[in-house]
Amino acid sequence: MPDHASDDLTPLTDDPPRSGISRRTLLVGASAASVLAAAGWGAAPKAVAAPGEKVVKIAIMGTSDIHSNALNWDYYKDAAYTDSAKNSIGLARVSSLVNQVRADVGRERTLLFDAGDTIQGTPLGFYYATVEPVTTTGAIHPMAAQFNAIGYDAVALGNHEFNYGLDFLDNWISQLDAPALAANAVYAGTTVPRFEPFVIKNMHAGPGLPAIRVGVLGLTNPGVVIWDKANVSGRVDVLDVVETAARWVPVMRRRGVDVIVVSVHAGDSGLSSYGSDLPVENAAGLLAEQVPDIDVILFGHAHLDKPEVFVTNTQTGQQVVMSEPAKWGQRLSVFDLDLAFSRGTWKVVSKSAHSVNANTVEDDPALVAVVKAQHDAVVAYVNTAVATSTEVLSAAESCWKDTAILDYVNHVQVETVTQAIAGTPEASLPVISIAAPFNRAATFPAGQVTIKDVAGLYIYDNTLMASVLTGAQIKDYLEYSAKYFQKVAPDAPVVPETWTNALNTPDYNYDQFSGVTYDVDISQDQGFRILNLAYGGVAVAPDQQFVVAVNNYRQSGGGGFPHIATAPVVYNAQVAIREAIVAFASAAGEIDPADFHVVNWQLVRAGTPVF
Incomplete structure (x- = not known):
């Protein structure tokens, strides 16, 4: 404890009265x-000092x-x-x-x-x-x-x-x-x-x-x-x-x-x-x-x-x-x-x-x-080059489109978890991943990608975990995530930047899955938006099991998403996701969307794709 000679520090043994607030x-x-x-709430009335008071x-x-x-x-x-x-x-x-x-x-x-x-x-x-x-x-x-x-x-x-x-x-x-x-x-x-x-x-x-x-x-x-x-x-x-x-x-x-x-x-x-x-x-x-x-x-x-x-x-x-x-x-x-x-x-x-x-x-x-x-x-550290990107990857539209830059996060998470669970009973299960758009301004430039570019994409100090969810639980999870969108009429003008952040939901609470395919019908009421959920071209069965790569914030209950906080954990090596991305990019030397970008989800209205 620092020395605070001029302070009157209260011992922790002081016995305070019980609160009447339940x-x-x-x-x-x-x-x-x-x-x-x-x-x-409002302006405070001004008290007045009595005559002679200092x-x-x-x-x-x-x-x-x-x-x-x-x-x-x-x-x-x-x-x-x-x-x-x-x-x-x-x-x-x-x-x-x-x-x-x-x-x-x-x-x-x-x-x-x-x-x-x-x-x-x-x-x-x-x-x-x-x-x-x-x-x-x-x-x-x-x-x-x-x-x-x-x-x-x-x-x-x-x-x-x-x-x-x-x-x-x-x-x-x-x-x-x-x-x-x-x-x-x-x-x-x-x-x-x-x-x-x-x-x-x-x-x-x-x-x-x-x-x-x-x-x-x-x-x-x-x-x-x-x-x-x-x-x-x-x-x-x-x-x-x-x-x-x-x-x-x-x-x-x-x-x-x-x-x-x-x-x-x-x-x-x-x-x-x-x-x-x-x-x-x-x-x-x-x-x-x-x-x-x-x-x-x-x-x-x-x-x-x-x-x-x-x-x-x-x-x-x-x-x-x-x-x-x-x-x-x-x-x-x-x-x-x-x-x-x-x-x-x-x-x-x-x-x-x-x-x-x-x-x-x-x-x-x-x-x-x-x-x-x-x-x-x-400054020297964040300007260290980690890989070369074959093209510009931007997160500007990642809140309403499946983008390559967010797929890269999911790609790294899937590869990391897949390697980690090899030889375990869960190795036979499909490995899928969750990521959210943390920063719409994030960009990987064509050419040299640095640590600051990765840090700009993944701005939180989360660690990587993996849990087992069923198909029914994934459907619930996606429905909860889709509350991020306003309800939009099928014939309304296409202005996607005005459709997001419904119910004051921040971007970082719009989770997107990779590894499964699905549509998000924003013309429907919340809770009835996820359509055509499939894996490998086959409809996902309610009891089908998946290993889901997820960050520790979400796994521990952050954002209030259903099922994930109580799901069995099969991987938790305390690996920082940002560092995993840097290490993966450094080892590969190249970031090429052709290696990982798959458009597996889309926004629709009354079944018709928005884009």
């Missing part, structure tokens, strides 16, 4: 949106979903980051914003927190976790080095902090000067936090005045136990966000905290991407509504930009100010609080929030210098 009241699914809508202004800053973006750099394009909104990214930009706020408010009256998802997301994070892991070399992780250089006061853990395993996470935490918080991540089978639950910071208020004590509680996402099941099963449980806050906030108040901040890696929709057997995924709004005594909530996970949100607590009538900064360091959330000192205590008399845009500043040179050598090593 788990049943929290697992509200779609009804949560209406509950939150009626909970008093008022002190403080600023609490926050980031979230940095995803290993250290600099304003796009490793997939090998160029400075740019997008249509002219955003800038990276902690070096964030540092410049933080410096401005500290200069305006006063260093002693500012705090800086993060709401998680820091160490995964770009080739920089991948490289220092798997290619040249800091756990082996002893080097300081670039995201730890930058957090320390900026001077974070506390860091909450996001779900992606668990992607590389607990040992890697523990190593990263040991390198931080600030505490890493996750009150609801507990030792399996207990309620004892595995990480620090909260920390208290003392802020200088001025001559003759006592310190302002700000407590920050950190909470991670319950989905960790699904998305990183292989890393946490039997070792870590993740408890309900709201119930955990109800347990620890009174403990913090008993420690004499004047301001309570929650840094939570959860969106505020009240909804979940998984079923109701786990606590609510996006519970930040419920947290504000249901747990008394919280002043400020910094939240993330949804990658949205929500500068200021107010929620009325239903028990106290007090309003909680919330802010979510945009992903990758595009924004810095700033909470402005006025506190009045009277009768020996501090009280919050006004609160507001806003965000500042990273495109208004340049990179902090000091923060660039911190990671320059590591960044340069990754």
